[in-house]
Amino acid sequence: MTSTSDSGVPACAVLTHVFQHPFLEEDSTPSTAEQRRLRTALTARATEACMACPYFEDCLDLAVTKHDVSGFVAATTSRQRAQMRNMLRVEVTADDMDALIGVIASGRQIATRDVVALRRAHPDESLDFIAQRLGCSLSTVKRHLRRARAAAASETETPRRRTPEEPDRGRLITAFESVTGMRRRAEAAA
Structure with a gap:
């Protein structure tokens, strides 16, 4: 099998x-x-x-x-x-896994804006303080702060040009064969 x-x-x-x-x-x-x-x-x-x-x-x-x-x-x-x-x-x-992470015991999801607002309100407090106030983990607070920094940075950057169309299957298989050194057998593809 x-x-x-x-x-x-x-x-x-x-x-x-x-x-x-x-x-x-x-x-x-x-x-x-x-x-x-x-x-x-x-x-x-x-x-x-x-x-x-x-x-x-x-x-x-x-x-x-x-x-x-x-x-x-x-x-x-x-x-x-x-x-x-x-x-x-x-x-x-990368897929946005934050939508699946950061839900606290009450079932309410932690929002980036909540973390940022609490950080601005208490700039001299530790990140652990913010986590305790929100009822979430320290890693959730850090993740949301990184997300806020990345969003702020992307607003100031020149947008990157995206590929207008996806590669066709032929180009994809050619790239696969080039990178892996393996050949896709015709009988396996059928």
Whole structure:
């Protein structure tokens, strides 16, 4: 069972022990020879599954042109996908996970404007003070302050030119082959 299960589920959804292993989920560096062998075996198994998958091109397209995902996706690492984006002149902004983070016990979500307003009202207090006042974590306060600084900086910057159209599948596969050194077999793509 390489490409899909009998129910049409992609192999990556079935082979969770491979695709969700820490060596493939993160760009971690194995420290022992045994760990290097394990990562090599996991990468080979995941690559085999991806290359035979009927959803390969769709998955690659989503991971390169639409979402900045981490881990091993479409037979590529995060670094390889970044190289492909550079080659294709594609810019993908990271998904806004703040919408899912920072909800306090009452169920109310912490807003950046609340953090900034409290910081302005109490400039000499610690960030921990702000976190306690809002009932959230220190990391949530820091995340919102970084977001506010980035928004302020982007208002003063000249807007970057975005690619008007996404690359076609042919250019995407060419970039994949160039970066990974792998060839997409015609029979696997069919």
